Amino acid sequence: MCGRPVGRAGGPTVEGVLTVDVLVVGAGLAGLETARLLAARDLRVLVVDRRRTLTTGIRTTGIFVRRTLEDFDLPGHLLGPGVRDVVLYPPSRRSPIRLTSDRDEYRVADMAGVYEHARRAAESAGATVLLGTRYDGRSRGLVRLAGAEPVTARFIVGADGARSRVARDLGLDVNRRLLVGAELVHPIASGTTTPAFHCVLDPRVAPGYLGWVIDDGEHAHVGVAGYAHAMRTGVRHLLDEFAADAPGRAAPTGPVERRGGPIPVGGVLRRLACPDGLLVGDAAGAVSPLTAGGLDPCLRMSELAATVAARYLRTGDERVLRGYDGNALRARFRARLALRRAFAGIRSPLAAEAAVAALRGRAGRAMAARVLFGDGSFPDVVPQFAHG
The missing domain is CATH 3.50.50.60 (FAD/NAD(P)-binding domain)
Known part of the structure; x- marks a missing residue:
């Protein structure tokens, strides 16, 4: 050869x-x-x-969480502005829940x-x-x-x-066990958006997961992900449908890039x-x-x-x-896998509305903040050798 x-x-x-x-x-x-x-x-x-x-062939949105930003030496000039606000929407898009951290929780990378x-x-x-x-x-x-x-x-x-x-x-x-995701990335005019992470829980467009909108200061990322077997019209069609009226989106100023691929969960x-x-x-x-x-x-x-x-x-x-x-x-x-199974079980818009409603109280908001702003998204991994 x-x-x-x-x-x-x-x-x-x-x-x-x-x-x-x-x-x-x-x-x-x-x-x-x-x-x-x-x-x-x-x-x-x-x-x-x-x-x-x-x-x-880029498949990821490029969202780095605070814990990664603190623990690893990432090139700051390739990271967008800090994001402190997460806005959770039910399928109806009415009465969203806004969670605000006192620290930058996310930055989107180039x-x-x-x-x-x-x-x-x-x-x-x-x-x-x-x-x-x-x-x-x-x-x-x-x-x-x-x-x-x-x-x-x-x-x-x-x-x-x-x-x-x-x-x-x-x-x-x-x-x-895989989700399939797809995303549109398009340029936006500088200064036209306020950094926020918009998340929509709607099984009609993202069965078992969610739709999102986030920007890095120069580009807006609009995406959906879910279980392929439940996406009856296909992920691309659902993405286009979601992007047409996704919350928090900014008007594009140039060509659109498409990304997508499987996500192991x-x-x-x-x-x-x-x-x-x-x-x-x-x-x-x-x-x-x-x-x-x-x-x-x-x-x-x-x-x-x-x-x-x-x-x-x-x-x-x-x-x-x-x-x-x-x-x-x-x-x-174990706890994360159990919550993943519960998330996958939300199959109807009414169930999704109820799930978001359950997060409006103090306990629900605290749980959501722990997931979205906590330090435990992925555990530390330390080598456990059999001998010294």
Whole structure:
């Protein structure tokens, strides 16, 4: 198979085949962060992604929560203004509930810029990133890459999304509970909106989840997500219907970008690692089951994944992989998974109206604020090694 050489990630060759310590499949935030941390530990790291540019195929709104902003060094110039207000609407859109924090709770990122920033950071640490290069499976340690020469890798990190092929190839768990989301992103005139996160609970347009409007100061994000089997007219039709009169939206000043994709909400998968590799990001189910937020968990689990993988590659001790145990993480998600099931059960507009009405009282507002403004959207992940 002919293709490009993979460049400076390369190590010694065996019969002309390049060998790396770690192959990371997927150049999203989880993959690039894991690659950076592994390369910083002097491992030979190659990242491949089938996209030819990181500015295409973006699937996330790019909402970073306060806890992420406090704990990680994110490029401030790529983040929009702070958002302190969340407005919750019932299907009727009447009498919405406004919750206001005394701190900035959300900022929306320019995700194309964030991905490029993460790519440069990974490359500065010593990783090689190849775009336009599709992972095409593995056999007997040889990894086939469409668009590049095959390589051998001691370890593979699957950062290839909610429907991960790497997970299947490694015999690890796969996501089975998914929402499907779609979003319109359009430019807005500066100063025409007040930062707020508008959320609409309406099973007619977002069965099992919600519709949203939020802006980053330059672009408005209008989206819906829900369970595909309940979206009788399709997510694109529902998005267009919602966007026509979505609350808080600003008039667009230019072309519209469409985004979309699956969102795993079944919690962290149980079997995340084996001697041949591990999973991160959406591939690992590292998304809050309740809020469907995935940027905070992808960064937290990437740190743990890199720590575990580096130690395993250094020692060869398979017991180290127990430190990346999905069962241990799932135990901390019981309440969120229960609330996710309750949310999924809201199937009629009347039920959604009642659910929002229940949040109007003091106890309901406190519960909503805890979910929307709390520190527990995704638990801290600390390596639990079997020995020192």
